[in-house]
Amino acid sequence: MLKKEETFFALSTQMGRSATATVRINGGDALRVLLQLSKKKKTKIKHARNTVTNIYNKNNSLIDNVVVSYYKKPKSYTGEDLVEIHTHGNPIIINTLVRELCLLGVRIAEPGEFTKTAYLNGKIDLIQAESVLSLINSKSASGVNLSLNSISGSMTKELQKTRSSLIGALGLLEYELDISETENQDKTHSEVQKTLKKNLERINKFLSSGQAAKILTSGARIVICGEPNVGKSTLFNSIMKYERAIVTSIAGTTRDTIEEALTLNKHSVVFVDTAGLRETDDVIERKGIQRTREEINNADIVISLFDSNKETHKNIKTKNNIGVLNKIDLLQNNSLKNLIKKNKGFLFVSAKNKKGLSKLLRKIEEKVSEITTKNNDFFLTSKRQERVLINIQNEIEPLVKNNEKNLELLAHHTTNAIGFFDNLLGKTSTDDVLDSVFSSFCVGK
Numbered sequence: 001m002l003k004k005e006e007t008f009f010a011l012s013t014q015m016g017r018s019a020t021a022t023v024r025i026n027g028g029d030a031l032r033v034l035l036q037l038s039k040k041k042k043t044k045i046k047h048a049r050n051t052v053t054n055i056y057n058k059n060n061s062l063i064d065n066v067v068v069s070y071y072k073k074p075k076s077y078t079g080e081d082l083v084e085i086h087t088h089g090n091p092i093i094i095n096t097l098v099r100e101l102c103l104l105g106v107r108i109a110e111p112g113e114f115t116k117t118a119y120l121n122g123k124i125d126l127i128q129a130e131s132v133l134s135l136i137n138s139k140s141a142s143g144v145n146l147s148l149n150s151i152s153g154s155m156t157k158e159l160q161k162t163r164s165s166l167i168g169a170l171g172l173l174e175y176e177l178d179i180s181e182t183e184n185q186d187k188t189h190s191e192v193q194k195t196l197k198k199n200l201e202r203i204n205k206f207l208s209s210g211q212a213a214k215i216l217t218s219g220a221r222i223v224i225c226g227e228p229n230v231g232k233s234t235l236f237n238s239i240m241k242y243e244r245a246i247v248t249s250i251a252g253t254t255r256d257t258i259e260e261a262l263t264l265n266k267h268s269v270v271f272v273d274t275a276g277l278r279e280t281d282d283v284i285e286r287k288g289i290q291r292t293r294e295e296i297n298n299a300d301i302v303i304s305l306f307d308s309n310k311e312t313h314k315n316i317k318t319k320n321n322i323g324v325l326n327k328i329d330l331l332q333n334n335s336l337k338n339l340i341k342k343n344k345g346f347l348f349v350s351a352k353n354k355k356g357l358s359k360l361l362r363k364i365e366e367k368v369s370e371i372t373t374k375n376n377d378f379f380l381t382s383k384r385q386e387r388v389l390i391n392i393q394n395e396i397e398p399l400v401k402n403n404e405k406n407l408e409l410l411a412h413h414t415t416n417a418i419g420f421f422d423n424l425l426g427k428t429s430t431d432d433v434l435d436s437v438f439s440s441f442c443v444g445k
Contacts, residue, residue, distance in 0.1 A: 007033065009101050010109035011094060018089030023097055025083040025106060026114060033104050034068060034083045047072040055085065057100050064093045078114055079121030112438030119426060126426025127156045127385065129438070134217050134381040139261075139268040142372065143216035146379045155378050156425065162202050163421040166414055169195040173411040189405055196414070200396050203389055205378075210386045212372045213379035215300055219261060219268035220368045223295045226305035228276030231326040235305060235351035236260075236273035239361070244273075257291050264361060267368045272299070301367050303360075308339055308348065320367050322347065324360060329353050388424040392417045 007027030013020070025033055035042060037055040045051060048071060055063045067086040076082040087093050102108075110116075112133075119129045131150035138144045149155070169192045176188040224232045237243050240260050258273040272295050275288030296302055301320045308325040325343060328336055329350035340348060347363060349356035380386050395417040404410055 007106050008109040008113060009098075009106050010114070011098070012084075013089070015091060015094065016089070017091065021087050021089040021094050023085045023087065023094070023101075024109075024114060025085070025101070026078050026080055026109070026117060027106075028081060029106065030081040030083040031070060031072075033101065033106055034070065034085070036104060037063075037085075037100065038068065045070050047075065055097070057096065058103060063096050063100065064088055074121070074123075077123065078117040079123045080117060110438075116438040124151075125153075125156055127159065127381070127424070128153060129426070130382040130385065131155070134213075138217045139219050141266070143213075143218075143268075146213060146216055147381060150379070150381055155381075158202075158378050159206075159421065159425060162199050163418060163425075165195055165199055166418050166421070170411060170414045170418065173407050173414065177407055177411065185407060188407065189410075192410055192414075193400065193403065196396050196410075197400050200393070200400050203393050203396070206380060207386065207389050207393065209379045211300060213381055215267070215368060215372055216379070217381070219270045220300040220364075220371070221270050221272065221295075221298060222301045222303065222364060223272045223274060223292075223299035224303045224305055225274050225277060225292055225296055227307075228278055230276070230305045230307045231351045232276070232305055233258075233273050235303075235324075235326065235349070236271060238351050238354050238357055239271055256288050257295055264365050264368070267365060267372075269364070269368065300371065301364060303364075308336075320371065322360070322363055322367065324349055326351050329355065385424060388420050392420045392424075395420070 007025065007029040009023060009025040012022045012024050015021075031042070031045065034040075034045065038045075038053045039056060040051075040053060045068070048069070051068050051070075052065070053068055054065050055068075057063055064087045066088075069084045069086075071077070071082040071084075073080045073082075085097065087097060098108075115124070115129050115132050118124050119126060124132075128151050131147050135144060135147035135151060138147055172188050172192055176185060224236055226232055236258070239262070244258065244260055256275065259270050261268065261270050263269070274292035274295055275285060277289060277292060280286055280289070299320075301322065304321055304323050306323070306325050308328050309330055323343075323346040325339065325346050325348050327350060328339075328348050329352060331339065336348070340346075347356060347360050349360055351357070380389070395413045398404070399410060399413055
């Protein structure tokens, strides 16, 4: 846990040359440090007001002319005294200020310490804290919007509704167990089962939003797979519009995964070229094939690529699969027409000549839109949230599926589910969980 009396600082903007840079100072000594740097009296610094001032080192040499903002606790991001110093964005100025802060006894912040302090001081819950990281890392406008909604507390409110509903069900169960009147048990069972079923549906909806949230914040992962020499790398290069992957006529040229980010319309996507799927004694190629299978398992969309000149065109069984027959430039018109008739649901392309490519890209856009728009109200923003909700699902689902009538069992598993909700919202999270959440943040956040 953090010690409240500690004062820490960090550069909140990227190091480098820019118009401005921002250094944040948090803790009980933040105002004192600002007054020492600026040589100003306390009365000159007002809460939530910008002040233009010079700052100096211990030898009274000018560091820079800056804009400072002071936020008095508890009305700050962290809930503690917080100072922001906006300097000119010259690394020499920044490094000089950093050295001076260290000399004044202020330590450098740990990753995510500002947001962790806000969480520990009750300014935000753990869902909102994770949404801050999601906001910073979002790669699309939609991803930014969903993160902002979660930061505002919309997801928290929905989860709290579900938790409160379960607490109501538990209250009924405990009352019934206390008074032990058999004639009321059927009515209680019916009401509790109705509540559990309704909340299970909510939880399933939350869980189904995880993939959509990942795509909106990190981009859809689109894996191109197939046997050797079906044209995977050629297709990858054609989509990228430059020679990103090595292409030869030798089977097994690609031994590792190659990936590249791209924007399709409004969606951020990552295309992944993979090693060809086949049986081989080559140790290096086998490792590449293992990576291909891992990528297929982790993909949002799989492009199963086949050589249209070969007979077997068996699609890989994945949820979001696009079957594509390549090398149609080598076919006569009649052969192509027959191929299209026999292979309903496939797309037909010539990766070499870029024929059919626009249709494939439109199909990918459609698939991404399908995934991201079916859950457009509330989204999970971390794997931790998904794991905890799966634990809650595991507590409730068997009770509903088996129409459990034992009130003690119903009460036990409902209590467990409520406990997981407390963990989800950060009410009972261990230090290890908190360290895992905040260690992914940048230092200045």
